[in-house]
Amino acid sequence: MAEAAPDPNAGGDGTVKGGSAAMAEIYLPNYRMGKTLGIGSFGKVKVAEHILTGHKVAIKILNRKKIKAIDMEEKVRREIKILRLFMHPHIIRLYEVLETPHDIYVVMEYVKSGELFDYIVEKGRLGENEARHFFQQIVSGVEYCHRNMVVHRDLKPENLLLDSKSNVKIADFGLSNVMRDGHFLKTSCGSPNYAAPEVISGKLYSGPEVDVWSCGVILYALLCGSLPFDDESIPNLFKKIKGGIYNLPSHLSPGARDLIARMLLVDPLKRITISEIRTHPWYVVHLPRYLVVPPPDTLAQATNVDAETLEMVVNLGFEREHVVDALRHQLRNKATVAYFLLLDNRRNLFGGYLGAEFEAGELQVGVDAALQGAGGKGAAVGPRRPSQVQAHLMQQRLVAEQRWMLGSTTTMAPAEVMAEIFRVLRDMNVQWKKLGPYNLKCLCKIAAAAASSAGVDVSIGGGDHEMDTGEGDGGGDGGGMTGVAPERKEMQVKFEIQVYKMKDDRYMIDFQRMDGGVMSCMDMAAAVSRQLRLA
Numbered sequence: 001m002a003e004a005a006p007d008p009n010a011g012g013d014g015t016v017k018g019g020s021a022a023m024a025e026i027y028l029p030n031y032r033m034g035k036t037l038g039i040g041s042f043g044k045v046k047v048a049e050h051i052l053t054g055h056k057v058a059i060k061i062l063n064r065k066k067i068k069a070i071d072m073e074e075k076v077r078r079e080i081k082i083l084r085l086f087m088h089p090h091i092i093r094l095y096e097v098l099e100t101p102h103d104i105y106v107v108m109e110y111v112k113s114g115e116l117f118d119y120i121v122e123k124g125r126l127g128e129n130e131a132r133h134f135f136q137q138i139v140s141g142v143e144y145c146h147r148n149m150v151v152h153r154d155l156k157p158e159n160l161l162l163d164s165k166s167n168v169k170i171a172d173f174g175l176s177n178v179m180r181d182g183h184f185l186k187t188s189c190g191s192p193n194y195a196a197p198e199v200i201s202g203k204l205y206s207g208p209e210v211d212v213w214s215c216g217v218i219l220y221a222l223l224c225g226s227l228p229f230d231d232e233s234i235p236n237l238f239k240k241i242k243g244g245i246y247n248l249p250s251h252l253s254p255g256a257r258d259l260i261a262r263m264l265l266v267d268p269l270k271r272i273t274i275s276e277i278r279t280h281p282w283y284v285v286h287l288p289r290y291l292v293v294p295p296p297d298t299l300a301q302a303t304n305v306d307a308e309t310l311e312m313v314v315n316l317g318f319e320r321e322h323v324v325d326a327l328r329h330q331l332r333n334k335a336t337v338a339y340f341l342l343l344d345n346r347r348n349l350f351g352g353y354l355g356a357e358f359e360a361g362e363l364q365v366g367v368d369a370a371l372q373g374a375g376g377k378g379a380a381v382g383p384r385r386p387s388q389v390q391a392h393l394m395q396q397r398l399v400a401e402q403r404w405m406l407g408s409t410t411t412m413a414p415a416e417v418m419a420e421i422f423r424v425l426r427d428m429n430v431q432w433k434k435l436g437p438y439n440l441k442c443l444c445k446i447a448a449a450a451a452s453s454a455g456v457d458v459s460i461g462g463g464d465h466e467m468d469t470g471e472g473d474g475g476g477d478g479g480g481m482t483g484v485a486p487e488r489k490e491m492q493v494k495f496e497i498q499v500y501k502m503k504d505d506r507y508m509i510d511f512q513r514m515d516g517g518v519m520s521c522m523d524m525a526a527a528v529s530r531q532l533r534l535a
Contacts, residue, residue, distance in 0.1 A: 028105060030050065030051055030052065030334060031048040031050055031051065032048060032051055034046060034048055034049065037058065043067075044060075045060050046058070046059050046061065052338050053338055053345075055341045055345050057108065057341070058108045058111070059108070060104075060106040060108065061104075062076060063102065063103055064101075064103060064104065076104070078173065079172070080104075085148060085150075086144070086148070088140070088144045089137075089290070089347065090137040090141035090144075090167065090168050091141045091170045091171075092111065092169045092171040093109035093340070094106065095107045095109070095332075095340060095341065096332045096337050097332075109169065109344065111162070111171075113161070113162040113166070115157060115159075115161060116157040116161070117156070117158045120157055123225075125222070125224050125225030126225075128253060129286065131219065132285060133166075134166075135215075135222065136287055136288070137167060137168040138160065138168055138215060138218065139215060139274060139278065140291045141170040142155070142170070142211050143274045143278070145211070146208045146274060150173075151207030152170070152211050153210060153211070154194075154214075155170075155194060155214035155218060156193075156214065156217075159171050159172040160218070192234065192237055192238070193217065193227050193229055193230060193237070194217045195213075195214070196209065196241075197242045197244070197266050198210065198268055198436070200238050200241060208273070208274060209268040209273075212263055212272065212277070213263065213264065213271065215277075216260055216263025216264045217264070223252060223260075224252075228246035228247075228260075228264065229241045229245075229246055244264060244265065248261070255280075255282030256282055258280075258282070259277070259283065262280075263277070268500070268501070269414045305324060308346070309339055309343040310324070313335060313342065316338060323335045327339065408508075408509045408529050408532060408534060409507065409508050409509070409534075410506065410534035410535055411505060414437075414438060414499055417499055417507055418499065421440070421497060421528075424532055427531065428444070428527065428528065428531070430442050430443070431444070432497075438498065439496065439498045439499075440497045440498075441514070442495050443494050444493050444524060445491065445492050446492075446520055446523070446524065491520055492515070492516055493515070493517070493520050494513075494514040494516060495511055495512060495516075495524065497528075498510045498512070509532070509534075511524075511528070
């Protein structure tokens, strides 16, 4: 956590006047509370020392009543759930959460040096090597979020902390959300200057592409010392963002200019992806070894125990087998908190994740050796198939399961895909409303008899196909439509079609039901898919 303004209620030694400090000592017996680092609208952040290891932590003390009063419960819970999942060198670490009837104590990694924003303000524009150093760490952390199906949605220098060795720590996941395949986000959130065009326009977005845009704004700020999109007038600011109107200074190298331009493309389907950024010639220069290969997920890291750190925890008085068992089952207790504090501080000492820990095939397990002499049970630990308990834990993780997708994939260009979708909808007499360049709201009527059978009989009269919704100009080639009254009973189905970019230059045509029977909507999606001529 970054250092902030002192607490006006604090005494000269940093302790809080009144009973809150005494209550904290009762509920947090494993920590020695220190000075207040900052005060927010519903709590404060204090530095503390973990008594067993001697390492510093930051403790958020959140008042339950204040959180509830300003309707921030969901935001707080979301951030806690996400940070409990993550173990990455460039994402702020959460060690444990202790709840009382009045407060929530969130024990987190202590980050001393402050925000990247302050660093940029102090130094102005950075040299390309220094900017690349920060940017590589940011991209690594963002990629880890996306691999765990979490989109940050509020990436900006104020939410990027720097430790004592100028390493980035991504923080503030309160606006994050969990991605699910085929489920799009609509919430307009984050800071306007860093928000993607589709976010401020209130359009659907799948998630990763909005973080890529924000990373592009951050890279611009690092290299230029200013923002690409800035205006005192919010309408003018939005106009610039939606139009992608910005200037690239002449001092930028060709590689930096190319990367920024590809990240700040208004069209989200043409925008560069995180995987493409990682192979960009400008990005890969001086790329640290530990960032070459993405880190394993939390379960893999927790179950691959570091032998030296385990030995240090045992020397603190804990039973070896109990520590290993707790780590394998991802339990948070006194022993595992000590383990992760020691492990993280060792990693920070040596830089990155011990330099090579993420190299393929080189993850340090070392538990068999560490357990030698423990009743011959060492062979039961190490690389292994997940047990039933582990499988259950995997299911309980915050990560959204990779759900099946209702739709089709193609390598055709987005414009060709949309033309093909319009052709099929027109042939099937389906009405549509264009919500965005790659997003349609559709309406069709299915004959009741046909809906109950295997086929789908769409019965809508008229030759034009634009939905008359009163919401502005629509898509399609025709004008406003007036439906002809059907002669037989019909069921109405509303659904959305969204085209979005996947890996390997493939595009997903996704269907989402808005109204109508589930089976009827699935039949309609199948009927549309069958008629699409996709490459």
